[in-house]
Amino acid sequence: MECYSEQTCAIFVDGELAADEAQSLQKHLASCQRCRKLVDALRAENCALGESLNELPQETIRPVDFSPARWTWRREDLTILAAALALGSMVVSWIDKLSIPSALEWLNPFSPDFLLNMIFNLSYYFAHGGTAMLADYAAVVGGIFLLLGGATLLLARRWRLHQSTFRVLTVLVTLSLPTLALDRRHGEFVTVAANETVDDTLVAKGNTVVIEGVVNGDLLVFARTLEVRGTVKGDVVSLANRTVVSGIVEGRIFNCSQSLDLDGELGHSLYSWGRSSRVDRRAHLGESIVAGGDISLEGEVKRSATFFGNVDVSGTVGRDLTMAGRSLTLTNAARVGGNLTARVRELRDVHIADGASISGKRDIQLRVRRNQFTRPRFYLHLVVWLAAAMLVGWLCLTLFPGFSQACTQAVGSGWRSLALGLGVLAGVPVAIVVAAITLVGIPISLMLLGVYIAALCLAKVWVGAFLGRILLKPAGATKRDWLLGLLAGLLILTIVGFIPYLGGLVRFGVVCLGLGAFAWQLYQSSRPVMTS
Amino acid sequence: MEGLDLERVLERARGQDTEALGEIYRHYVRRVFGLCRHMLDSRERAEDATSEVFLKLQRSIKNYDGSIPFPRWLLRVAANQCIDALRRQRRRRQLIVEGENEAEVLEAPGAGPSPLSAVVSKEERTRVRDAIAGLPDTFRLPLVLRYYSDLSYDEIARQLGLQRNNVAILIFRAKQELRRKLARGSK
Numbered sequence: 001m002e003c004y005s006e007q008t009c010a011i012f013v014d015g016e017l018a019a020d021e022a023q024s025l026q027k028h029l030a031s032c033q034r035c036r037k038l039v040d041a042l043r044a045e046n047c048a049l050g051e052s053l054n055e056l057p058q059e060t061i062r063p064v065d066f067s068p069a070r071w072t073w074r075r076e077d078l079t080i081l082a083a084a085l086a087l088g089s090m091v092v093s094w095i096d097k098l099s100i101p102s103a104l105e106w107l108n109p110f111s112p113d114f115l116l117n118m119i120f121n122l123s124y125y126f127a128h129g130g131t132a133m134l135a136d137y138a139a140v141v142g143g144i145f146l147l148l149g150g151a152t153l154l155l156a157r158r159w160r161l162h163q164s165t166f167r168v169l170t171v172l173v174t175l176s177l178p179t180l181a182l183d184r185r186h187g188e189f190v191t192v193a194a195n196e197t198v199d200d201t202l203v204a205k206g207n208t209v210v211i212e213g214v215v216n217g218d219l220l221v222f223a224r225t226l227e228v229r230g231t232v233k234g235d236v237v238s239l240a241n242r243t244v245v246s247g248i249v250e251g252r253i254f255n256c257s258q259s260l261d262l263d264g265e266l267g268h269s270l271y272s273w274g275r276s277s278r279v280d281r282r283a284h285l286g287e288s289i290v291a292g293g294d295i296s297l298e299g300e301v302k303r304s305a306t307f308f309g310n311v312d313v314s315g316t317v318g319r320d321l322t323m324a325g326r327s328l329t330l331t332n333a334a335r336v337g338g339n340l341t342a343r344v345r346e347l348r349d350v351h352i353a354d355g356a357s358i359s360g361k362r363d364i365q366l367r368v369r370r371n372q373f374t375r376p377r378f379y380l381h382l383v384v385w386l387a388a389a390m391l392v393g394w395l396c397l398t399l400f401p402g403f404s405q406a407c408t409q410a411v412g413s414g415w416r417s418l419a420l421g422l423g424v425l426a427g428v429p430v431a432i433v434v435a436a437i438t439l440v441g442i443p444i445s446l447m448l449l450g451v452y453i454a455a456l457c458l459a460k461v462w463v464g465a466f467l468g469r470i471l472l473k474p475a476g477a478t479k480r481d482w483l484l485g486l487l488a489g490l491l492i493l494t495i496v497g498f499i500p501y502l503g504g505l506v507r508f509g510v511v512c513l514g515l516g517a518f519a520w521q522l523y524q525s526s527r528p529v530m531t532s
Numbered sequence: 533m534e535g536l537d538l539e540r541v542l543e544r545a546r547g548q549d550t551e552a553l554g555e556i557y558r559h560y561v562r563r564v565f566g567l568c569r570h571m572l573d574s575r576e577r578a579e580d581a582t583s584e585v586f587l588k589l590q591r592s593i594k595n596y597d598g599s600i601p602f603p604r605w606l607l608r609v610a611a612n613q614c615i616d617a618l619r620r621q622r623r624r625r626q627l628i629v630e631g632e633n634e635a636e637v638l639e640a641p642g643a644g645p646s647p648l649s650a651v652v653s654k655e656e657r658t659r660v661r662d663a664i665a666g667l668p669d670t671f672r673l674p675l676v677l678r679y680y681s682d683l684s685y686d687e688i689a690r691q692l693g694l695q696r697n698n699v700a701i702l703i704f705r706a707k708q709e710l711r712r713k714l715a716r717g718s719k
Contacts, residue, residue, distance in 0.1 A: 006704075007700065007701070007704045010700075010703070010704050010707070011700050011704075014678065014685070014700075014703070016684065016685045016700065045707065046679065048657075048660065049660070049675070049679045049707075050679045050680075051657060052656075052657040052658075052660035052661050052664070053566075053570060053661065053664070053676065053679050053680040054566070054680065055654075055657050055661075056562055056563075056565070056566040056569075402588065402591055402592070406591060
């Protein structure tokens with residue numbers, strides 16, 4: 001009988017030869033001394049290999065640091081830390097009393113006023129398709145984050161900026177920040193007296209802030225009431241509950257107050273978002289106005305006006321007037337230098353007095369709400385959305401396989417995820433606002449905002465994948481199973497989401513569940529794993 | 533730590549008992565590190581991979597169903613970790629690419645005494661380890677998975693994304709290459 005090849009003998013010695021072949025080889029060995037020797041030699045070889053490999057190298061193993069942040073402190077890191085601490089202490093000593101002033105009580109989410117406002121605003125928001133807008137917004141922001149994240153991951157490998165250069169740049173950028181000239185004031189009443197001039201940008205916080213003198217820089221105010229009776233040569237940024245400008249602002253006004261009264265001079269434009277904005281008869285705007293809420297325009301706007309909400313015009317708009325919202329009223333005194341474009345729900349909400357003068361064209365459009373299911377765009381939007389969600393899911397699973405699987409599993413804990421999600425959904429915006437108010441915390445709040453938006457985007461992915469897994473019950477836990485489950489889950493969630501009333505609730509529940517699972521898993525992975 | 537004792541520790545570890553996880557770590561760290569050291573090309577990488585394996589263990593221990601012995605399962609996890617690390621390092625998905633593993637003309641049986649079979653002293657074993665470390669990934673990985681982790685050809689094929697036949701050929705060729713290296717070294 002012909003001898004077996006060395007390779008077959010080697011496979012035999014490894015115990016991996018098919019049973020029948022092994023049997024015939026065994027028979028052959030009984031009669032062939034040459035092959036027997038070979039098999040013995042191969043066995044000895046395997047033993048030697050095993051022994052050599054199993055004799056563990058006499059190297060001491062660095063004790064594994066199981067703490068969550070495995071960061072080794074290097075000299076450069078300490079330099080950065082020292083620089084950051086120094087900078088921090090400078091800023092902190094500069095903006096002393098970092099506590100939130102009582103003037104910001106109206107921002108307190110637990111005050112009855114705030115709750116009432118929130119309930120009113122939320123119901124209005126959801127009634128007017130706010131969820132879709134939020135989803136679109138979240139999709140866009142999520143896309144940007146993904147793009148940036150992906151680019152960073154890809155580029156970081158190929159294009160490694162020399163670390164120390166990067167660190168020096170960081171320190172330089174950080175240290176260059178406090179070169180801005182700022183003057184800060186706080187107290188119950190902050191006043192810039194009539195004979196006083198502030199040469200820098202003024203940051204003021206207090207109950208009432210009154211500017212009677214001159215501010216040569218910008219004015220940034222957090223207060224209950226802001227009154228500008230004097231002159232501000234730069235821009236005014238107001239986060240006051242009530243803002244009254246009767247003096248002169250040479251720059252622009254960015255306003256986010258409940259009410260704004262402007263009856264002074266404004267050099268450039270006004271951007272206002274609040275419940276009510278009134279531009280008084282005596283007011284004069286050098287450029288344009290963009291405002292939302294209840295708007296009453298009695299003064300003069302040199303250029304265009306863009307409004308969202310209920311608009312009442314009895315003043316002058318130099319160029320086009322564009323509005324979208326519930327109602328538009330132009331009184332006899334109203335003058336529009338350009339075109340009038342309005343988008344309203346019903347024609348009876350538009351009142352244009354005979355005496356009102358409109359130089360350009362009138363274009364009144366009715367916002368007819370067609371059934372969304374009859375529009376092809378709706379389906380296209382849906383497909384794009386699903387594809388994007390699948391892509392996000394795939395990316396998550398590829399980049400963080402363990403985390404994604406664990407998040408999906410965490411959804412299954414039901415009440416824990418739901419309660420945690422609810423807490424995170426409500427709590428994080430408050431934390432963002434609180435962090436942003438302290439100025440030093442602005443970068444933290446921005447980062448938090450980024451994570452929050454990303455988590456909102458991902459919530460549906462976790463819940464979808466979980467739902468899919470329950471329904472499809474895949475045998476394995478492969479990537480394909482997970483993605484298939486995600487597709488099935490997302491389809492179901494999307495369809496259920498269109499059921500009136502129940503759909504909204506389901507969507508809300510999904511966001512809470514997904515957010516809760518994400519937060520829980522983040523917490524889990526940041527916990528020290530074990531002690532060595 | 534064997535039998536019931538191991539089972540008890542595993543049960544506790546499944547309930548996220550950090551002490552039990554610590555026990556597992558202490559008991560198996562050298563074994564896991566050994567595999568990582570053989571599979572990866574530097575001690576630092578091996579240490580990193582070992583840490584990763586035990587960090588992942590906390591999350592993945594609930595997936596261990598007891599169908600295979602725990603040490604074998606743990607070594608499989610460790611092998612996966614090393615393969616991932618190598619893939620990242622080499623920037624390619626398939627570590628052992630087509631063309632590297634085709635069969636060559638096989639030698640006739642009885643080809644002389646192997647320098648490997650005569651390994652007895654500590655120095656010789658170190659020499660063998662060094663020679664293995666000098667093998668290319670294509671040969672080193674299947675060899676280590678077979679004779680250190682005791683994985684079957686099928687398991688190795690799954691882990692490296694190869695055909696079972698190719699695994700047999702690679703292991704065989706790895707040994708030939710090793711013999712050649714050792715013979716060259718002893719001359």
